[in-house]
Amino acid sequence: MANHHAxxxxxxxxxxxxxxxxxxxxxxxxxxxxxxxLFGSLFATFIALRDxxxxxxxxxxxxxxNLVAVATLLLLTSSMTxxxxxxxxxxxxxxxxxxxxxxxxxxGLGFLALEIxxxxxxxxxxxxxxTSAFASAFYTLVGFHGAHxxxxxxxxxxxxxxxxxKGLTVVTAPKFYLACxxxxxxxxxxxxxxxxxxLMGMIGGKVG
Amino acid sequence: MSAHASHAPNRSGLxxxxxxxxxxxxxxxxxIAGGIFFLAGGLEALLIRLQLMYPEIEFxxxxxxxxxxxxxxxxxxxxxxxxxxxxxxxxxVPLQIGARDVAxxxxxxxxxxxxxxxxxxxxxxxxxxxxxxxxxxxxxxxxLNQYSGRGVDFYxxxxxxxxxxxxxxxxxxxxTIINMRAPGMTFxxxxxxxxxxxxxxxxxxxxxxxxxxxxxxxxxDRLFGGNFFNPDAGGNVVIWEHLFWxxxxxxxYILILPAFGIISEVVSTFSRKRLFGYSSMVFATALxxxxxxxxxxxxxxxxGLGAIANTLFGLATMLIAVPTGIKIFNWLLTxxxxxxxxxxxxxxxxxxxxxxxxxxxxxVMLAVPPADYQYHDSYFxxxxxxxxxxxxxxxxxxxxxxxxWPKMFGKMLNxxxxxxxxxxxxxxxHLTFFPQHFLxxxxxxxxxxxxxxDQNLDMGNFxxxxxxxxxxxxxxxxxxxxxxxxxxxKRAPADPWDGRxxxxxxxxxxxxxxxxxxxxxxxxxxxxxxxMAGNKGMTPAEPIGxxxxxxxxxxxxxxxxxxxxxxxxxxxxxxxxVVIGVLATFxxxxxxxxxxxxxxHIHEDELEEKGVKA
Ligand code: HEM
Ligand SMILES: [Cu+2]
Numbered sequence: 082m083a084n085h086h087a088x089x090x091x092x093x094x095x096x097x098x099x100x101x102x103x104x105x106x107x108x109x110x111x112x113x114x115x116x117x118x119l120f121g122s123l124f125a126t127f128i129a130l131r132d133x134x135x136x137x138x139x140x141x142x143x144x145x146x147n148l149v150a151v152a153t154l155l156l157l158t159s160s161m162t163x164x165x166x167x168x169x170x171x172x173x174x175x176x177x178x179x180x181x182x183x184x185x186x187x188x189g190l191g192f193l194a195l196e197i198x199x200x201x202x203x204x205x206x207x208x209x210x211x212t213s214a215f216a217s218a219f220y221t222l223v224g225f226h227g228a229h230x231x232x233x234x235x236x237x238x239x240x241x242x243x244x245x246x247k248g249l250t251v252v253t254a255p256k257f258y259l260a261c262x263x264x265x266x267x268x269x270x271x272x273x274x275x276x277x278x279x280l281m282g283m284i285g286g287k288v289g
Numbered sequence: 290m291s292a293h294a295s296h297a298p299n300r301s302g303l304x305x306x307x308x309x310x311x312x313x314x315x316x317x318x319x320x321i322a323g324g325i326f327f328l329a330g331g332l333e334a335l336l337i338r339l340q341l342m343y344p345e346i347e348f349x350x351x352x353x354x355x356x357x358x359x360x361x362x363x364x365x366x367x368x369x370x371x372x373x374x375x376x377x378x379x380x381x382v383p384l385q386i387g388a389r390d391v392a393x394x395x396x397x398x399x400x401x402x403x404x405x406x407x408x409x410x411x412x413x414x415x416x417x418x419x420x421x422x423x424x425x426x427x428x429x430x431x432x433l434n435q436y437s438g439r440g441v442d443f444y445x446x447x448x449x450x451x452x453x454x455x456x457x458x459x460x461x462x463x464x465t466i467i468n469m470r471a472p473g474m475t476f477x478x479x480x481x482x483x484x485x486x487x488x489x490x491x492x493x494x495x496x497x498x499x500x501x502x503x504x505x506x507x508x509x510d511r512l513f514g515g516n517f518f519n520p521d522a523g524g525n526v527v528i529w530e531h532l533f534w535x536x537x538x539x540x541x542y543i544l545i546l547p548a549f550g551i552i553s554e555v556v557s558t559f560s561r562k563r564l565f566g567y568s569s570m571v572f573a574t575a576l577x578x579x580x581x582x583x584x585x586x587x588x589x590x591x592x593g594l595g596a597i598a599n600t601l602f603g604l605a606t607m608l609i610a611v612p613t614g615i616k617i618f619n620w621l622l623t624x625x626x627x628x629x630x631x632x633x634x635x636x637x638x639x640x641x642x643x644x645x646x647x648x649x650x651x652x653v654m655l656a657v658p659p660a661d662y663q664y665h666d667s668y669f670x671x672x673x674x675x676x677x678x679x680x681x682x683x684x685x686x687x688x689x690x691x692x693x694w695p696k697m698f699g700k701m702l703n704x705x706x707x708x709x710x711x712x713x714x715x716x717x718x719h720l721t722f723f724p725q726h727f728l729x730x731x732x733x734x735x736x737x738x739x740x741x742x743d744q745n746l747d748m749g750n751f752x753x754x755x756x757x758x759x760x761x762x763x764x765x766x767x768x769x770x771x772x773x774x775x776x777x778x779k780r781a782p783a784d785p786w787d788g789r790x791x792x793x794x795x796x797x798x799x800x801x802x803x804x805x806x807x808x809x810x811x812x813x814x815x816x817x818x819x820x821m822a823g824n825k826g827m828t829p830a831e832p833i834g835x836x837x838x839x840x841x842x843x844x845x846x847x848x849x850x851x852x853x854x855x856x857x858x859x860x861x862x863x864x865x866x867v868v869i870g871v872l873a874t875f876x877x878x879x880x881x882x883x884x885x886x887x888x889x890h891i892h893e894d895e896l897e898e899k900g901v902k903a
């Protein structure tokens with residue numbers, strides 16, 4: 082069955098060629114709307130609690146610009162490579178899709194490794210979940226994002242593996258498209274985390 | 290040539306329902322599960338009222354009382370009325386828009402099983418060391434470990450799992466309504482119930498993530514030593530209140546809008562008139578949905594937000610009365626000059642209108658911040674929200690059930706029992722909750738398990754408890770009616786009420802593919818348009834052909850079971866169990882994503898046999 086589909090001529094915008102595909106794309110956008118509220122709530126909580134260090138380490142004492150800059154660079158680059166994958170999707174070029182997604186996943190793994198290193202480091206510095214309200218809010222917001230990255234990595238890898246067998250079809254195309262959309266979303270969230278958590282946290286002092 | 294199976298997999302009985310992805314069967318599952326939880330919540334309510342029947346008695350005692358009020362509120366909102374709304378949405382919305390199916394049948398089934406297992410998890414707390422007792426709003430710090438037992442962990446995890454189910458269910462309906470409408474079914478030709486379901490689903494999408502976050506934070510505080518709500522470590526309890534009500538206020542509109550939708554359908558059908566002011570109804574529904582997000586802090590006037598915030602939130606709240614008023618006048622004007630009939634469905638609809646109006650009026654009274662300082666946490670609030678939720682929503686649901694029962698089950702509910710059901714429930718309801726306004730004004734606080742003698746509270750409470758028995762009788766009559774209908778051999782016709790919208794154009798109950806041929810919609814009240822044009826049924830928009838159906842799947846059940854198991858792992862701090870449960874869920878997700886579902890076809894020749902008769 083797989084071959085049968087793979088050799089058929091793929092329509093343009095294969096991700097939206099079928100009603101199932103259209104439904105998936107729309108449903109996923111809506112899902113991202115919900116995710117926005119989710120992260121919005123976490124951000125609001127973090128902003129309310131960011132100065133409540135309770136005698137434990139503060140963000141000014143902990144954060145290290147270099148580490149965060151490298152992490153950001155990795156993730157933003159991976160966003161670009163995922164765009165390249167989407168472009169390749171529209172050219173119906175499975176090889177290119179696989180290539181760009183592999184790079185995306187590697188960059189994502191690098192980001193995740195840095196984040197794990199960062200968390201371990203902070204715990205050693207005395208910032209545990211139970212240290213302060215700031216700690217709880219920090220680990221929850223950044224950790225939630227990290228969990229999204231980890232999920233994205235698993236998802237894309239799985240897609241890549243199953244596509245080696247199934248090829249690029251009107252069934253697999255929407256999946257690729259959505260995975261890239263998801264990855265983008267995570268990157269956008271990171272831009273906010275970078276600004277609200279790290280930049281504002283390093284400037285120090287109460288804002289307002 | 291094609292790998293598609295050409296036959297419906299043969300499944301029957303329980304196995305059929307455990308694996309179904311048919312929205313009409315999922316509707317029945319929602320109805321049964323929601324109905325059972327409704328009975329549980331009702332029993333809890335009866336026990337609450339018995340404890341309050343006389344002053345200073347020890348019928349259930351303070352501890353159980355706290356558990357009862359918490360579980361009553363939580364069960365009714367999340368596990369009873371929401372699922373019954375979902376039951377009606379599942380049964381009717383795809384039919385009203387002329388769709389063969391919903392957008393995501395698999396996700397739809399998953400949504401049901403998540404709700405179901407979340408609800409079961411929450412309710413097992415009764416047998417596992419005590420139910421949650423911090424109120425249905427679980428305000429922190431009361432809901433933190435120092436002040437409450439393990440029950441609140443059940444609340445947190447049960448609601449989290451059930452909430453995920455609701456969220457994906459909402460997305461399914463949004464996409465279904467946007468993408469799956471029959472040709473000609475423009476947005477401004479959609480029946481009001483579909484419109485209401487659409488806006489409600491939108492509210493679900495934006496409201497539920499807020500409580501998801503709230504529950505996660507509460508879980509971290511309770512299980513992993515987090516400090517979000519612990520003031521000693523810099524936490525802030527008002528964050529919980531904000532997150533809860535940013536969800537909680539839209540939630541009350543998630544509940545009431547579908548009831549508005551039902552009332553619009555019923556009133557118009559039984560007045561034999563098109564709905565008065567259809568476009569203003571659509572506009573009012575959308576506006577209520579939008580304003581619903583602007584007013585959450587009216588639950589928090591007494592937390593000390595300050596005069597300016599209180600004023601703004603008070604004003605925004607009162608604004609909601611405007612679109613609500615538009616709706617009420619439109620219903621009245623629909624009836625005006627109509628050929629009105631009063632079967633039970635319409636009795637409930639007509640009973641709804643004044644009752645809900647009283648609830649709306651007390652709502653506006655509560656929206657005045659300085660006055661709210663007096664009413665807050667008194668029985669006045671209890672009276673208000675029961676007028677809107679029971680007198681509004683539950684009346685609406687009864688109306689919808691009497692109206693659509695024939696469509697869903699192919700049997701008519703008995704009208705004589707129905708009228709008894711209405712009158713006992715209606716009178717019982719007002720007896721129960723009308724006196725509570727006065728009890729509240731006289732200072733009776735809510736959530737307190739007893740009261741002193743001779744404070745002028747005795748009589749009101751006594752009457753209130755008697756009323757609760759009236760509602761109980763009404764509910765039992767409904768159950769009897771269901772049994773009588775199931776036993777009767779008379780089959781319901783396709784269109785028992787001389788209906789106006791598309792669901793009445795197909796047999797009762799509908800075949801699994803809904804419409805043999807997708808209908809062509811030529812106006813508002815699509816079926817009525819054809820009737821007026823002298824046509825027997827809908828004009829088809831396509832030739833008869835094979836119909837593609839999704840295959841049933843056991844995965845939604847297993848996925849939800851995995852999270853259910855993981856939930857216990859969290860509650861008992863047993864992380865091996867958590868890992869097993871979560872891995873099981875992920876394994877199902879994995880299976881689902883690598884194994885494509887080719888579905889099966891129902892062939893043309895089979896269609897003739899099944900569809901066209903009846
Ligand atoms: C014109 C419409 C409405 C207005 C102005 C309004 C206003 C209010 C206000 C100000 C409160 C807070 C009272 C307090 O705790 O001091 C309240 C409570 C409540 N309202 Fe409404 N309301 C309206 C409609 C509704 C509807 C349609 C529902 C449900 C279907 C509803 C359900 C509730 C519930 C459940 C509570 C109590 C929550 C709790 O504390 O446990 N209301 N309402
Ligand atoms: Cu409210």
